[in-house]
Every structure is written in C-alpha cells, then in structure tokens.
Amino acid sequence: MYFFSYCFFMIMCTFCGVSAxxxxxxxxxxxxxxxxxxxxxxKKFGGKAEEYAAKGHYYIRVLVEEHPxxxxxxxxxxxxxxxxxxxxxxxxxxxxxxxxxxxxxxKDGVLHLVCQDGxxxxxxxNDIEICAPGKTIELNGFSYQGSVRIxxxxxxxxxxxxxxxxxxxxxxxxxxxxxIPYWPLEAHKVQAVTSRTYAAYHMRQARTQKNxxxxxxxxxxxxxxxxxxxxxxxxxxxxEQTKGMxxxxxxxxxxxxxxxxxxxxxxxxxxxxxxxxxxxxxxxACTYCKGSPHYAWKESLSADEMLTLLKKxxxxxxxxxxxxxxxxxxxxxxxxxxxxxxxxxxVGRRRSVLxxxxxxxxxxxxxxxxxxxxxxxxxKAFVIxxxxxxHFKGLCQLGAKKMVDQGKSFKEVLRFYFPGTTLCRLR
Numbered sequence: 001m002y003f004f005s006y007c008f009f010m011i012m013c014t015f016c017g018v019s020a021x022x023x024x025x026x027x028x029x030x031x032x033x034x035x036x037x038x039x040x041x042x043k044k045f046g047g048k049a050e051e052y053a054a055k056g057h058y059y060i061r062v063l064v065e066e067h068p069x070x071x072x073x074x075x076x077x078x079x080x081x082x083x084x085x086x087x088x089x090x091x092x093x094x095x096x097x098x099x100x101x102x103x104x105x106x107k108d109g110v111l112h113l114v115c116q117d118g119x120x121x122x123x124x125x126n127d128i129e130i131c132a133p134g135k136t137i138e139l140n141g142f143s144y145q146g147s148v149r150i151x152x153x154x155x156x157x158x159x160x161x162x163x164x165x166x167x168x169x170x171x172x173x174x175x176x177x178x179x180i181p182y183w184p185l186e187a188h189k190v191q192a193v194t195s196r197t198y199a200a201y202h203m204r205q206a207r208t209q210k211n212x213x214x215x216x217x218x219x220x221x222x223x224x225x226x227x228x229x230x231x232x233x234x235x236x237x238x239x240e241q242t243k244g245m246x247x248x249x250x251x252x253x254x255x256x257x258x259x260x261x262x263x264x265x266x267x268x269x270x271x272x273x274x275x276x277x278x279x280x281x282x283x284x285a286c287t288y289c290k291g292s293p294h295y296a297w298k299e300s301l302s303a304d305e306m307l308t309l310l311k312k313x314x315x316x317x318x319x320x321x322x323x324x325x326x327x328x329x330x331x332x333x334x335x336x337x338x339x340x341x342x343x344x345x346x347v348g349r350r351r352s353v354l355x356x357x358x359x360x361x362x363x364x365x366x367x368x369x370x371x372x373x374x375x376x377x378x379x380k381a382f383v384i385x386x387x388x389x390x391h392f393k394g395l396c397q398l399g400a401k402k403m404v405d406q407g408k409s410f411k412e413v414l415r416f417y418f419p420g421t422t423l424c425r426l427r
Contacts, residue, residue, distance in 0.1 A: 058167045058426060060199055062226055063215040065161035069152060073159065075104040077139055079132035086129045104128065104150050106159060111150060126152035136229055143229040145169050155211050162215045168239055170226060171196050175235040177225035187401045188238035189410035194395050195224055197246040197256040204253055244426040247418055249279050254421050258395035261294035262286050263388025265372055270392060271336035279418045280393045288399035294389040299367045300381045303327045313363035316355055324350045330382055332374050340371045394418065
C-alpha cells in the first residue's frame with residue numbers, strides 16, 4: 001500500500017535531510033550539493049518535518065486527463081495484482097484486492113465505483129486514489145506506475161485524473177516523447193537534466209501558490225508530454241546516469257525551458273526576456289541548429305487563402321470588421337531586437353487594420369512555426385519567411401544534439417544554454 005502525502009515542504013525536506021519553517025527555506029532545501037565542486041548548498045532549519053511516503057523518493061503529481069466538472073465519463077481500470085482504493089480519509093475498500101478490473105463512472109459530477117460483480121458504490125467526497133500491489137495500473141489504454149487519483153477539484157472546477165509516481169520513473173517516460181529515441185546517450189542526458197529540473201520547478205510552484213491545485217504538472221506540450229509506461233528501455237540509462245541532477249540559480253530550482261529549434265535567435269534580445277531569470281536571457285547566438293530545416297523556413301499563401309484563414313479566427317475577424325473581400329498587402333510592421341513579430345498590417349480596399357502577431361500566428365496555425373517571421377507580397381501570393389520552431393528560451397534540442405555530435409559533454413551543453421546555473425543533485 002502506498003500512502004501519498006502532498007505537502008511539498010515534507011517532500012523536499014525528506015530528501016535533503018532538513019526540516020522546514022516556511023517558503024524562505026524551500027529553495028535552499030531543494031538541493032544537496034553542487035556537482036563537481038566542494039561548495040555545499042545544504043542548509044539546516046528548525047521545526048519538525050513529517051515523514052513522506054518512502055524515504056529517498058521524490059514524487060510528482062501529473063495531470064493525465066482533465067474533463068468538465070459535470071461530464072459523464074467512464075474510466076476503465078485494470079491491474080494484474082488487483083487494486084487498493086483509498087479515500088481522502090484513508091479508508092480502504094479491501095474487497096477489491098483480488099479484482100483485476102474495475103470502472104470509475106462519473107455522472108452529473110458524482111463519482112461511482114462499478115465492480116466486476118455489477119455492484120455500484122458512490123465514492124465519498126468525489127475523490128479516490130487507486131493503487132496497485134503489482135507494477136502498473138492500466139487506465140483507458142495507458143499504463144501507469146504509482147497511483148492514479150480521480151478527483152473533482154474545487155479550485156480548477158474540473159474533473160482531474162492524476163498519476164502520482166517517482167520523478168525518475170516520470171522522467172523515463174518523458175524522454176520517450178520529449179526527446180528523439182535514437183539520439184546518442186549524451187543528448188538524452190541533456191534532456192534528462194532539463195526535464196527533471198523543469199518538473200521540479202513546477203512542483204515548487206504548484207505547492208506554494210495560494211490556492212494549490214491537486215497536481216504539479218500537465219501532460220501537454222505546454223508542459224511536458226507524458227504517456228505512462230513505454231518499452232524504450234535504453235532511455236533508462238540517461239535517467240540513471242543523471243539521477244537527481246537539476247539546475248539551480250542562486251540556490252533555487254531553475255525554469256529550464258526547451259524547444260526543438262531556436263533558429264539562431266538570441267534570447268537576451270527578446271522583448272519578453274525576464275531579467276529575474278538571466279539564465280533564460282542568453283546573449284550568445286546558437287548556431288548549432290543551422291543545418292536543420294527548422295532553422296529557416298518559408299510558406300506561401302494566396303491572398304484569398306490568407307484572408308480566409310484570418311477571418312476564421314475570432315480575434316482577427318473582429319478587428320478586420322468591414323475589411324472587405326480583398327487583401328491587397330500584408331506586412332510585419334513591429335518587431336523587437338531579436339526579430340520577433342508583434343504587429344502585422346493588413347491593407348484592403350476599404351481600410352487598413354493592425355493585427356497582433358499572436359492572433360495572426362493562431363489563425364495560420366502550423367504554417368507559422370514561430371513568432372520570428374516576416375511577410376512579403378510576391379505577385380499574387382504572400383510569402384512568409386521565418387526562423388526557428390520555438391519560443392526561443394532555454395535549450396535548443398537540435399542545437400544540443402549537434403554539440404554532442406561535436407564531442408561536448410551534457411554538462412557543457414547545459415552550461416551553454418543555461419548560463420549562470422549550477423548543476424546540483426536532489427537527494
């Protein structure tokens with residue numbers, strides 16, 4: 001039986017061997033020591049820390065599914081070794097130990113447990129956590145380690161499905177979807193440290209906010225893609241060889257953003273550069289991704305295609321108003337020093353309109369790979385030229401792979417893309 005506590009202070013303090021007195025102590029207690037240095041980051045604080053589940057393990061809560069609060073949903077569960085179910089009050093439904101299949105049914109916002117024998121039980125507090133004495137739990141076609149919690153969350157007003165598991169197991173799964181499986185080990189080690197740090201950062205954020213959510217991170221491309229257990233065992237090596245390693249800045253876990261290709265854009269020149277996170281404001285251009293098709297790209301659309309797409313987008317259509325049916329010209333008229341577009345001018349027969357580049361990008365979808373673009377009319381077509389497939393902050397994955405190919409270690413790669421950070425280890 002696994003007992004999962006969700007107090008972030010207790011998680012971090014258990015790993016660092018210290019107790020906590022408040023948020024001020026949180027960042028310092030995240031890490032034990034710098035890698036390859038003699039300077040300890042370890043701090044000690046007064047107070048008493050409760051024991052967390054299994055000492056030495058670091059658990060993360062991943063939102064794997066999200067539904068409207070009043071949705072009607074069936075969750076099909078299976079586990080070869082049976083189930084243990086736990087309510088918020090820690091009461092157990094022991095009759096399910098030898099049942100290998102079950103169904104959680106949600107109707108009108110109320111959770112019910114449907115057993116193999118047909119019995120239906122209402123779940124108190126609309127909150128249940130499912131654990132498996134065996135290795136994994138299968139839920140709607142995906143296999144998960146750890147536990148699965150189904151809860152009606154009062155903060156987000158959503159029906160949440162949350163998988164709680166060891167961060168190293170989570171990381172092993174993430175590598176399958178956020179890295180290229182056939183890339184060299186050293187490149188996977190770069191991604192392992194980056195993704196582990198990114199996860200730890202969001203754990204800290206989620207558990208110290210005023211109205212904490214029941215999860216730390218989402219299974220989306222906006223956070224990190226996670227689809228449970230997979231069969232790419234060779235990725236385990238990268239996780240094991242970097243176990244517990246994270247990047248910090250001034251003792252705090254860093255926000256280690258990443259994307260596939262930066263296109264050589266200098267993040268330090270971005271208008272959106274956050275000076276409180278200088279490690280995301282690198283002033284040196286990455287040229288390592290230059291040979292990639294994502295580095296520089298081109299798209300072409302007819303005037304009719306362009307105007308049709310713009311009018312299908314709610315914000316663009318509202319701003320265009322009585323623009324007419326003819327798009328005479330379209331250009332980017334406002335950029336920052338990094339080359340990121342902010343304003344786009346559309347010229348018609350009746351009027352000219354300024355559109356936010358963000359709305360234009362949303363309207364054109366995958367045709368615009370990034371905000372680093374320009375638009376020029378050539379004959380009857382509008383040609384869009386751009387650079388990168390990215391938000392331009394943090395790790396450029398294609399650039400990192402090229403650095404590894406040139407003989408750089410994962411530490412050297414991380415040092416280049418996250419300048420000023422320190423490589424530390426959780427324990």
